[in-house]
Amino acid sequence: MKLLRIIPDGTKFRFVRFRKVSFPFSAACSLVAAFLFITVGLNFGIDFTGGTLIELQAKSGKADVALLRQTLEGLVNGEVQAQEFNNGEGVSLRYGAQPGGEQAQSETVRKVHAALDPNYEFRRVETVGPRVSGELVQNGTIGVLLAIVAVLVYLWFRFELQFAIGAIIGTMHDIVLTMGFFLITRIEFNMTSIAAILTIIGYSLNETVVVFDRTRELLRRYRRMPIAELLDLSVNSTLARTSMTATTAALSLLALVVFGGQAIEDFAKVMLCGVIVSTYSAIFISSPSLIYLGVHGKTDAEIASEEKGKLAAAKKSTSARASA
Amino acid sequence: MLRYSRAKIIGVLLTVVLGLLFVMPNFLSQGARDALRNGFGFLPSGLLPHQSIVLGLDLQGGSHVLLQVDAAAIAKTQINQLRDDVRRILHDQKVGFPGGITVTQRGVEVRIPDPAERARVMGALRDLGQPVGNAGFGGPRTLDVTEGNDGLVRLVITDAGVTDKVRHAVDQSIEVIRRRVDALGATEPNIQRQGNDRILVEVPGLQDPQKLKDLLGQTAHLEFRFVADQGAAPGDVEQLPSQETGGTLPVEKQVIVDGADLVDAQPGFDPRTNEPIVNFRFNVRGGQRFGRATAENVGRLLAIVLDNKVISAPRVNGPIPGGQGQISGRFTVEAASNLAVLLRAGALPAPLTIVEERTVGPGLGADSIAAGKLATYVASAFVALFMFAVYGVFGFFANFALLIHVMFIFALMSAFGATLTLPGIAGIVLTIGTAVDSNVLIYERIREEVHNGRALVSALEAGFTRAFATIIDSNATMLIAAFILFLMGSGPVKGFALTMVFGVLTTVITAVTMTRMMIGLWYRVRRPQVLPF
Numbered sequence: 001m002k003l004l005r006i007i008p009d010g011t012k013f014r015f016v017r018f019r020k021v022s023f024p025f026s027a028a029c030s031l032v033a034a035f036l037f038i039t040v041g042l043n044f045g046i047d048f049t050g051g052t053l054i055e056l057q058a059k060s061g062k063a064d065v066a067l068l069r070q071t072l073e074g075l076v077n078g079e080v081q082a083q084e085f086n087n088g089e090g091v092s093l094r095y096g097a098q099p100g101g102e103q104a105q106s107e108t109v110r111k112v113h114a115a116l117d118p119n120y121e122f123r124r125v126e127t128v129g130p131r132v133s134g135e136l137v138q139n140g141t142i143g144v145l146l147a148i149v150a151v152l153v154y155l156w157f158r159f160e161l162q163f164a165i166g167a168i169i170g171t172m173h174d175i176v177l178t179m180g181f182f183l184i185t186r187i188e189f190n191m192t193s194i195a196a197i198l199t200i201i202g203y204s205l206n207e208t209v210v211v212f213d214r215t216r217e218l219l220r221r222y223r224r225m226p227i228a229e230l231l232d233l234s235v236n237s238t239l240a241r242t243s244m245t246a247t248t249a250a251l252s253l254l255a256l257v258v259f260g261g262q263a264i265e266d267f268a269k270v271m272l273c274g275v276i277v278s279t280y281s282a283i284f285i286s287s288p289s290l291i292y293l294g295v296h297g298k299t300d301a302e303i304a305s306e307e308k309g310k311l312a313a314a315k316k317s318t319s320a321r322a323s324a
Numbered sequence: 325m326l327r328y329s330r331a332k333i334i335g336v337l338l339t340v341v342l343g344l345l346f347v348m349p350n351f352l353s354q355g356a357r358d359a360l361r362n363g364f365g366f367l368p369s370g371l372l373p374h375q376s377i378v379l380g381l382d383l384q385g386g387s388h389v390l391l392q393v394d395a396a397a398i399a400k401t402q403i404n405q406l407r408d409d410v411r412r413i414l415h416d417q418k419v420g421f422p423g424g425i426t427v428t429q430r431g432v433e434v435r436i437p438d439p440a441e442r443a444r445v446m447g448a449l450r451d452l453g454q455p456v457g458n459a460g461f462g463g464p465r466t467l468d469v470t471e472g473n474d475g476l477v478r479l480v481i482t483d484a485g486v487t488d489k490v491r492h493a494v495d496q497s498i499e500v501i502r503r504r505v506d507a508l509g510a511t512e513p514n515i516q517r518q519g520n521d522r523i524l525v526e527v528p529g530l531q532d533p534q535k536l537k538d539l540l541g542q543t544a545h546l547e548f549r550f551v552a553d554q555g556a557a558p559g560d561v562e563q564l565p566s567q568e569t570g571g572t573l574p575v576e577k578q579v580i581v582d583g584a585d586l587v588d589a590q591p592g593f594d595p596r597t598n599e600p601i602v603n604f605r606f607n608v609r610g611g612q613r614f615g616r617a618t619a620e621n622v623g624r625l626l627a628i629v630l631d632n633k634v635i636s637a638p639r640v641n642g643p644i645p646g647g648q649g650q651i652s653g654r655f656t657v658e659a660a661s662n663l664a665v666l667l668r669a670g671a672l673p674a675p676l677t678i679v680e681e682r683t684v685g686p687g688l689g690a691d692s693i694a695a696g697k698l699a700t701y702v703a704s705a706f707v708a709l710f711m712f713a714v715y716g717v718f719g720f721f722a723n724f725a726l727l728i729h730v731m732f733i734f735a736l737m738s739a740f741g742a743t744l745t746l747p748g749i750a751g752i753v754l755t756i757g758t759a760v761d762s763n764v765l766i767y768e769r770i771r772e773e774v775h776n777g778r779a780l781v782s783a784l785e786a787g788f789t790r791a792f793a794t795i796i797d798s799n800a801t802m803l804i805a806a807f808i809l810f811l812m813g814s815g816p817v818k819g820f821a822l823t824m825v826f827g828v829l830t831t832v833i834t835a836v837t838m839t840r841m842m843i844g845l846w847y848r849v850r851r852p853q854v855l856p857f
Contacts, residue, residue, distance in 0.1 A: 003857050004713040009775065055688065102392075102677040106537060109681075113534065123688040125533070129679040132390065143812040150804050158797055192747055195809055195817045199754065199824065202805030206758075206798040210765065213794040241768040244714065245761045251710060252703035252757030256750055259702050261695030263382075263688075264750050271754065 006247065007240045015235045015283055016228045016291065022284035026173055033180030042182055045190030046126060048140075050097035050133040052109060055090065055124035056116065062088040063120070069093075075111050085262050090123070102129045140194040144175070147201050155205075159212060162293040167208045170286030174204040174277045181273040187266045196267050200274030203249070207242060207282035214238050215290065227295060231287050239283075246279040328841055336837060340728060346735035350376045377737045379528075380745035382816050383693050385686035386528035387536055391501075391676040393493050393521045395486065398674045399430075402481060402489055406452065406467075407432045410479065413448050417441075431467075431480040442475055449479065490521050493673040498523055503669035504539045523676070533683040535662070543631050543675050544666035546583035548614065550576045551625035551637050564627070566634040567653060573634050575627045580617045585610025589667035591660040594652060600660035602651045604667065611647020619643035628653070630663075696749035703753045704730075711760055715767055715857045721842040722763035725834040729759050732830040733823060745819030755827030761798070762835030766791040767857070774855050781847065783855070788840055795836065803828045 046053050056063060065082050068091060072080045081094040098104040105127045113122065128136070148168060155164035178200055182189055215234040222230060253275065256268035349357050360374035381388050407425050410432055414421055419442075423435040436442040446469070453467025466485030470478045494517055505513045505527060514526040527536060552561040552574040563572040589604040606614055618626070618640050625637045628651050635653040655663065708726070711719035733752060737744060770787030778786065806828060810821035 003716050004710075006714075009771075057687070102679055106541070106678055106681070110534065121685065121687065122683075123685045125681070125683045127678070127681040129677075131392070132680045139812045143808055146812075147805050147808045150808060151801050154800060154804060158800075191813070191817050192820075195747060195813065195820050198805050198809045202802040202824075203758070205801035205805075206761070209798045209801055210794055213797055217790075237772060238768075240771070241761075241764050244764045244768070245758070248707050248710060248760050248764075249754070249757035251706040252753050255703035255706055256699045256753050259695060259699040260750065260753075261692055261699075263692055263746055264695070264699070267747065267750055 006243050009240075011236045011239055012232075013236060013239075014232055016231050016288045018284055019288035019291075022280075022288070026177075026281070026285055029180060030173065030176045033176050033183060036183040037179060040183060042179070042189040043186045045188040045193075046094065046128045046133070047190040048133055048137050050128050050130040051095055052105065052128075053124070053126045054093045054109075054112065054122065056093065056120040057086075057090045057123050059119055059121055063091040065091055068116070071115055072112060075115060076108060090262070092124075097130050097133075102131070105129055136191060140191065143194060144197060144201070147198055148172075151201070151205055155209070159216060160295070162290060162295045163212050163216070166286045166289045166293055166295075167205055167212065169289050170208050170278075170281040171201055171204045173281045173285050174200055174274060177277045177281075178270060178274050181270060185269070187270065192267050193270065196270040196274065199271060200278065203275060204278035204281065207245075207278050208286045210241065211235055211238050211282055211287050212290075215287070215295070219295075227291055231290060235283050235287055242279060242282065246275055249275045328844060333841065336841065339833070343728070343732050343735040346373045346375075346739045347731055349374050350734065350738060352376075373739065375738050375741050377734065378741060378743045379689075379693075380743045380748070380816055380819055381526060381528055381682070381689075382684050382746045383689045383696075383744065384528050385530075385684050385689040386526065387530045387533040388680075388682040389525045389527075389533075389536065389540060389678055390518065390680035391497075391523045391525065391540060392679045393490055393497060393523070394675045394677060395490050395521055398489050398493050399481070399486055401674070402486070403427055403431060406479060406481065409452055410434060410449065413445060413452075417445050417448065419445050428478075428480075431478065433476060433478050435474070435476050437475045439475070442471070442477065446471070446477070449477065452479070453482075453485070487520060494521060494523060496673045497676060500670050500672050501525060501540065504665060505536070507665040507669065508536065508539070522679070529686065530683075533681075537678060537681070538662060539665065540676060541678065542666055543672045544583065544669070545631055545671040546586070546667060547629040548580045548582070548617075549578065549627045549629055550580070550617075550621060551627050552576050553624070564629060564632055564634050566637070568634070568636055573627060573637060575629065575634065581606060581610045581614050583667060583671050585613075586667055589664045591657070591664045592650070594650070599652060600655045600657045602655070602660050602664045602667065604649055604651065606647035606649075608647070611645075614647060614649070615643060615645040619645075692746050692749075696746065696753075700749065700753055700756070703756050707756055707760060711763070715763075717846070717856050718763075718767055718843070719857075721839050721846070722760050722767075722835070724842065725763065725838045726756065726759055728838060729827075729830050729834040730756065732834065733826045736826045736830070737823070742822055743819050744823075745816035747816045747820035748823045751820040751823035751827065755824065755831070758802070759827065759831045759835060762791075762795045762831055763839055765794055765798075766836070766839070771855065771857070780853065780855060784843060784847065788836070792836065795832065799828050799832060 056068070058064075063084065065084055065088075069080055069082050072082075072093060072095065076095045077098050078096045083092045083094075084090070085092065098108045100107075109125060109127055113125075116122075148171065151171075152164050152168050155167050175197060178197060181187075182193065187193075211234055214237055215231060218225070218230050218234055222233075225233075250272060253268050253272045257265055257272060260268055349360060352360070357374050357376060360372045404427075407427060410425055414434070414436075419436055420438065421434050421436050426433045436445070450467075450469045453465045453469065464482060464484035466482055466488060468478075468480045468482055470480075472478055498515055498517065501523065502513075502515050505515065505525065508527070508530070510527045510530060512528065514524070516524050518524045525536075525540065530536060556574075556576065560577050561574045562577055564575045565571075566573045585606050587605050587607045589602055592601055592603045593599065594601045605611075622640055622642055624640055626640050627637045628635045635651060638652070651663070704726070708719075708723040711722050711726075713719070715722065730752065733755065736742070766787050769791040770783050773783035773786045773790075774780065803825065806821050806824035810818055810825060813821050
């Protein structure tokens, strides 16, 4: 039986050289993301802005979005956003926090309910008061920062500080570009988005760690190999695995995008973007960054002194065994 | 060393059987689960796993309401009570305070000019503040009492005092809310404290969330007072809005009986007008007071005051003994039955505001489950086919391990009674994609070792050993991210984090140990010379 192979064996791509392209490219993308973040801003959901989200389904036929918007604008203060889905049978309506504190939010929902109840089924109603939304923003930000710090500490402990910094650079890059994805697609940014970003942090590090793990191993084996060559070898020898895992993750996310239903679709799209970006950054950003972070093979003097130490240790262990 | 000790093999098989046992209740009916719980035949109760996964509100439909106790209202009541206490003490001790008692932002002030009198009451005033908690001593006190210049005594409620009061109010409110929600006939509502001043109410499968909000949004403080006659002292009267007339009514401040003395309230109909009413019954103390007050005040208007609004003000036509009565107020049938529920459940110690509300209709939940199932099946099929196409028989091993892996996730979730949410399903689908990662790491390593010229059996061995450190490192980072998500997330997001945590934990067992055993067995049976991929 002929089996499928996405990456041929024994590739010798010179990935590290690509940093002359990939670094400026990523920097440009990050700048665009930052620019959009400042000028356009994220499409924050009610979790973070406060307000109400109502999802309706027409009891018969299609939803009349224009009429719905008109009805709501008569009842609600501020802008009403309406979005169709399910071939126009369903509509989601969103409006901001109503003036008059927590009580006013409930009161407005009640009015909207009374006005639309005859013709629409209320599939989902979510109201987040201004007090809670502030806390959600705070928790989300703290969570992302905490995750980054915790992983930095773990990697520092397991590898060396240079590796940890390299991995974090890659992860930050992935977060920034994922935010860029949010900004360009105008996908709503809510609590689930924070979950997606934390998962992407996990996935991105997972990708990077596998390559770094190999780098660490090769550093011990090929002590005199130039660092650029050694990094190329690390990426090439893990390339089959990297592409396999990216494919299986992408396949399952694709299933979620297509079949997961409207509520989960956005989450899956963001994750899919994250998987692609993470795979790219593990190869073209984190790994080459090690060159600049001062990871290098050992000098001859270091090797000599280490050999001596090893020899002594070996002697010690043999004598220990003999005495035992 | 692809051989395993018998003990280890038995251990793994036992784990799988245990997993199956824990997953099983999910496929049984509620009745069969109850039978498992209660035990049947020779099996004692509670021995067999009987818990199933709980579906989150986003999947089964229902309401999630976050309420906040009005701390300002509590502080206000607390200060008013303090003022009354101080006044009582000063009266009892016959101490003069010509300037009266002034209410400040956080407490009260009173000027006691005579130093001897002041010294006499200071002890009693200090005793008004109790140490927080039941420890009796130690602990911060609820009240700061200081003596200022020219005989000014300042009593300030401390932060600890306010916090303590709010905490008590939340505890009391939870009890009241539980009784109110139970009256809705909801199955297994979840009512719990969140933080210091919030209460989370989750009611699954609720058809009409508006009714829940109506029940939660009212303090339901009921009072019977008299409408003031002309010529009553203005200090003893307050104007309250009237539901009947739309205007206001002058009502005496003195309360005859309040809702705390009610023992029962039921909706009914007035036999003469056929109007919906609420029938109520007082306890003995309330009944006596009510009887006496009505006997002494025949002909006057009795104001029935709910949350500082006059519902109705009927004329007392004669003494009402026996402690029974009725409230009419142009109710609809529903309003009457709601009021009866509220009165039975008792009044909230302070008003509650809804700070967050999420309601999912049952239709949407069912659709989400169907979509989630479909996505899981398709993702599994995709991944399984792909793994088989790339790794052949080894792909089959990985797929079998994947199946066990998914089963373990569900088994762990059932064992912990964890909640499955829509993002949780997404988490499971995602772990399907990443669970094979460990297998891929191992297989690719084996391949490399074979290419480097190792014999098959030693390459298999080296593949597992060398990939293991990488698997641990790469899964640890995922676990850290998922764990933090679990700590800070709420509701559905927490469900997602939980499935991720379970997914990462079980993948190490299934992908490493189980595949290794399968490959070991395969090697011994087939005695292959070359790697089959």
